[in-house]
Amino acid sequence: MPEVLDSLARIGKQWELGESVWRVWGCILFKSCPISQREIEEGTGYSSGLISISLQKLKMANMINEINMGGEMRYSVNTSLTDAFGKFSKVFFVDNLQPVIALLSENLDKIEDAKVKNTFCELINECKKLNLVVLILPGIIEDINTSAIPVDMENVEE
Numbered sequence: 133m134p135e136v137l138d139s140l141a142r143i144g145k146q147w148e149l150g151e152s153v154w155r156v157w158g159c160i161l162f163k164s165c166p167i168s169q170r171e172i173e174e175g176t177g178y179s180s181g182l183i184s185i186s187l188q189k190l191k192m193a194n195m196i197n198e199i200n201m202g203g204e205m206r207y208s209v210n211t212s213l214t215d216a217f218g219k220f221s222k223v224f225f226v227d228n229l230q231p232v233i234a235l236l237s238e239n240l241d242k243i244e245d246a247k248v249k250n251t252f253c254e255l256i257n258e259c260k261k262l263n264l265v266v267l268i269l270p271g272i273i274e275d276i277n278t279s280a281i282p283v284d285m286e287n288v289e290e
Contacts, residue, residue: 156186166206
């Protein structure tokens with residue numbers, strides 16, 4: 133389990149949510165019932181403060197459920213890794229690529245050099261292509277997750 137949590141932490145680092153958030157999500161994932169913050173602390177070795185911050189981020193991303201059981205908050209996973217990938221691809225686009233598109237578009241008229249202006253236009257178009265991918269990706273993921281056709285991952289090309 134530590135190796136799997138390490139792998140999830142690396143994904144979290146790359147997806148800009150943070151290693152701790154994904155390690156917490158993985159810890160919750162591997163429990164068959166809702167778990168408490170104390171159990172997450174024990175499973176990850178993180179402080180209660182870091183766990184609290186991670187849980188808030190997971191709740192904001194709608195990746196966990198929070199329920200009150202006997203006066204204690206408990207947490208369970210409510211999304212798959214593939215669904216999470218789709219959600220964070222969209223967040224990445226909104227938080228990172230949309231501002232680039234806006235900035236380049238706002239300044240396009242101020243560029244006098246034709247080569248630089250052309251480069252700006254190409255970059256805007258590339259970002260917009262990525263937006264199309266982000267818009268289509270959740271549907272593809274849903275189709276994969278709900279498909280009656282089993283996906284043979286051993287024969288999928290890397």
